[in-house]
Amino acid sequence: MSNRCFRRTGAGRVVQKLLIKAIMERNLISKGDRILIAVSGGKDSTVLAWALQQVRPALKIYYELEALHISSDFCACCKKSVLSQKLEAWGIPFTDLFVPIMGRLKPGENMNCYWCSTQRRTELLRYAVAHKFNQIALGHHLDDIIETFFMNMTAKGELSAMPMVLSYRKYPVRLIRPLGYVEEQQIVACAAEQDILHATCTCPYGIHSQRRDIRKRIAQFTGNSSAVKRRIFKALSDLLVHGEPQE
Amino acid sequence: MSNRCFRRTGAGRVVQKLLIKAIMERNLISKGDRILIAVSGGKDSTVLAWALQQVRPALKIYYELEALHISSDFCACCKKSVLSQKLEAWGIPFTDLFVPIMGRLKPGENMNCYWCSTQRRTELLRYAVAHKFNQIALGHHLDDIIETFFMNMTAKGELSAMPMVLSYRKYPVRLIRPLGYVEEQQIVACAAEQDILHATCTCPYGIHSQRRDIRKRIAQFTGNSSAVKRRIFKALSDLLVHGEPQE
Numbered sequence: 001m002s003n004r005c006f007r008r009t010g011a012g013r014v015v016q017k018l019l020i021k022a023i024m025e026r027n028l029i030s031k032g033d034r035i036l037i038a039v040s041g042g043k044d045s046t047v048l049a050w051a052l053q054q055v056r057p058a059l060k061i062y063y064e065l066e067a068l069h070i071s072s073d074f075c076a077c078c079k080k081s082v083l084s085q086k087l088e089a090w091g092i093p094f095t096d097l098f099v100p101i102m103g104r105l106k107p108g109e110n111m112n113c114y115w116c117s118t119q120r121r122t123e124l125l126r127y128a129v130a131h132k133f134n135q136i137a138l139g140h141h142l143d144d145i146i147e148t149f150f151m152n153m154t155a156k157g158e159l160s161a162m163p164m165v166l167s168y169r170k171y172p173v174r175l176i177r178p179l180g181y182v183e184e185q186q187i188v189a190c191a192a193e194q195d196i197l198h199a200t201c202t203c204p205y206g207i208h209s210q211r212r213d214i215r216k217r218i219a220q221f222t223g224n225s226s227a228v229k230r231r232i233f234k235a236l237s238d239l240l241v242h243g244e245p246q247e
Numbered sequence: 248m249s250n251r252c253f254r255r256t257g258a259g260r261v262v263q264k265l266l267i268k269a270i271m272e273r274n275l276i277s278k279g280d281r282i283l284i285a286v287s288g289g290k291d292s293t294v295l296a297w298a299l300q301q302v303r304p305a306l307k308i309y310y311e312l313e314a315l316h317i318s319s320d321f322c323a324c325c326k327k328s329v330l331s332q333k334l335e336a337w338g339i340p341f342t343d344l345f346v347p348i349m350g351r352l353k354p355g356e357n358m359n360c361y362w363c364s365t366q367r368r369t370e371l372l373r374y375a376v377a378h379k380f381n382q383i384a385l386g387h388h389l390d391d392i393i394e395t396f397f398m399n400m401t402a403k404g405e406l407s408a409m410p411m412v413l414s415y416r417k418y419p420v421r422l423i424r425p426l427g428y429v430e431e432q433q434i435v436a437c438a439a440e441q442d443i444l445h446a447t448c449t450c451p452y453g454i455h456s457q458r459r460d461i462r463k464r465i466a467q468f469t470g471n472s473s474a475v476k477r478r479i480f481k482a483l484s485d486l487l488v489h490g491e492p493q494e
Contacts, residue, residue, distance in 0.1 A: 154469070157481035159406065221468045222401070234404030 011189035012054070018181040019051050020058060026164050026240075028176045029135070033063040035176075036133040037092070038124055041069060041083055043191045043200045045139030048179050050194060052137065053090045066093045068127055070120050072101040074111060079200060086196065099123050128173045140177045142233055143184040143215075149236055151214050161239040180240065181233075183226060258436035259301070265428040266298045267305060273411050273487075275423045276382070280310040282423075283380040284339070285371055288316060288330055290438045290447045292386030295426050297441060299384065300337045313340045315374055317367050319348040321358060326447055333443065346370050375420045387424045389480055390431040390462075396483055398461050408486040427487065428480075430473060 023029050037052065039045045049067055056063070067087050069080065080096065087094040101119045102111055109115075128136050140162055149161040166175040179187065191197045222228040270276050284299065286292045296314055303310070314334050316327065327343065334341040348366045349358055356362075375383050387409060396408040413422040426434065438444045469475040 153479055153482045154475050155478065157478035159482045159485070217468050221464050228401050231402065231404035232400055235400040235406045238406070 011186065011193040012051075014186055015047060015051050015179075015182055015190040016055050016058070018186070019178050020055050022164065022178055022181045023055075023059065026180075028165065028178055029059070029061060029063055031061050031063070033061075033135050034133045035063055035065050035135045035137050036124075036128045036131070037065060037067045037137045038139070039067045039069050039083065039087070039094075040139070040203075041079055041200060042139070042203075043197060044141060044144075044179065044184075044187055046083065046086065046196050046200050047187050047190050047194075048137060048139040049087060049092055050090060050196060051190075052178065053092060066095070066131075066133070068124065069094065069096045070123055071096055071098045072116070072120075073098075074102040074116075079198075082198065083200070095127075097123065097127060125168070125171050125173065129171050134173055136173060136175050138175060138177050139179055141179045141182050141184050141187055142229065145177075145180055145236065145240070146229060146232055147211060147214055147218060149232075149239070150218055151211070154214070155210075159239065161236045163242055164240045165242050167242065183229065185226075258433065258440040259298075261433055262294060262298050262426075262429055262437040263302050263305070265433070266425050267302050269411065269425055269428045270302070270306065273427075275412065275425055276306070276308055276310055278308050278310070280308075280382050281380045282310055282312050282382045282384050283371075283375045283378070284312060284314045284384045285386070286314045286316050286330065286334070286341075287386070287450075288326055288447060289386070289450075290444060291388055291391075291426065291431075291434055293330065293333065293443050293447050294434050294437050294441070295384060295386040296334060296339055297337060297443060298437075299425065300339060313342070313378075313380070315371065316341065316343045317370055318343055318345045319363070319367075320345075321349040321363075326445075329445065330447070342374075344370060344374060372415070372418050372420065376418050381420055383420060383422050385422055385424050386426055388426045388429050388431050388434055389476065392424075392427055392483065392487070393476060393479055394458060394461055394465060396479075396486070397465055398458070401461070402457075406486065408483045410489055411487045412489050414489065430476065432473075 029035070035052070037045065037049045039049055049065070052065055069083070071080070084094045084096070099119060101116050104119060105111060105115070124136060145162050145164075149159075152158045152160045162177065164177045164180040168174065188197075191200065222232070276282070282299070284292065284296045286296055296312070299312055316330070318327070331341045331343070346366060348363050351366060352358065352362070371383060392409050392411075396406075399405045399407045409424065411424045411427040415421065435444075438447065469479070
């Protein structure tokens with residue numbers, strides 16, 4: 001086996017190993033859970049779906065997996081059919097739900113990332129509750145968590161992070177972020193190795209400028225060192241626990 | 248009054264205002280306190296001594312002030328006599344204590360910042376207790392607090408900061424950092440305005456490289472923006488309370 005092959009095969013294993021570690025350490029999944037994976041069409045949530053399916057035998061916990069994709073009137077996922085084929089091949093039932101996100105704007109209101117994500121989150125929660133899922137799995141990774149921490153600190157003056165588990169008072173379902181221990185570059189390597197990249201796309205509006213800016217500044221600050229990022233993540237450990245129950 | 252004069256007069260007022268705010272909000276000083284100011288010979292602790300004396304009438308709290316300078320066998324404070332004249336002019340009794348910091352090293356041990364600061368801290372505490380001071384005031388400012396937070400996060404993987412008040416189990420004295428709300432650039436402006444800079448010096452070993460490096464990276468990250476630094480400081484607010492009582 002060439003070095004290249006070895007490296008390529010390794011990336012998926014690394015993601016699976018970190019996923020199992022997060023699930024065990026953070027009690028993310030229990031026997032009998034019905035888990036709805038929110039697949040955006042991007043690499044992160046697609047890798048999450050693949051990995052959650054892959055680790056099932058090793059975990060020895062029986063849980064159900066389904067995937068929900070939210071289509072909208074402003075951002076068509078150009079790779080949706082390839083994505084659905086991938087999910088079918090992995091044995092994960094796939095549903096596509098159309099939400100008129102722009103159509104819901106009141107006259108004079110402008111489209112923005114906050115509005116879009118709030119609409120998607122609400123629909124996701126409603127769908128999960130209506131279909132008796134007790135967990136929703138999101139594709140956020142370690143770099144997303146660190147970015148949000150730095151954004152909250154520098155823009156809001158708050159020490160807070162995206163929790164890896166979040167419960168709601170209003171809904172009998174919780175959010176989990178099983179890729180929380182995985183760095184973005186490890187997800188990219190896994191997606192390349194598992195031939196997932198060609199089945200994914202990103203929002204054409206791209207990363208909005210505030211997040212792109214903080215991402216660049218964090219890269220400068222950490223020197224893009226995995227060791228430094230992991231120490232920052234370790235420092236955030238207590239902030240990742242549950243979070244305040246949300247309405 | 249020229250603009251220049253106005254600006255110059257303003258720097259000292261800004262420091263006094265922030266000092267009063269910190270004292271009031273953090274309950275740093277009470278009636279009858281005997282406060283020992285640790286004067287290193289640097290600009291920060293000299294400005295602290297000046298400002299603590301200046302704000303006394305406005306605070307309407309009676310407290311005693313004295314200053315202790317620790318001289319050592321490896322780092323002579325070349326401006327000690329000017330410093331003592333300044334303190335005398337401000338009405339603050341001054342003591343110079345010699346500690347053989349290098350002389351205490353065991354054979355084979357090397358001099359370093361950690362050893363020096365531990366030796367100084369121990370002597371400071373002993374002196375304060377022996378002379379019945381109940382508070383020790385240190386000259387750390389807002390930038391020092393932020394730097395320590397980032398160092399603890401990136402090097403130790405801990406979310407912790409230098410508290411503005413620190414109690415000891417072993418000693419009947421507590422440490423306070425009344426300049427915690429003041430930025431370094433505000434201290435520099437005040438020292439220039441009050442003709443303090445010529446009376447101060449810094450350790451010839453300078454800032455050791457790890458702290459210099461983190462300082463540079465924080466400046467890049469915050470774009471040297473006061474607003475961003477103040478939001479970070481606000482985020483740290485809960486970490487600045489008391490801290491764990493130390494042995």
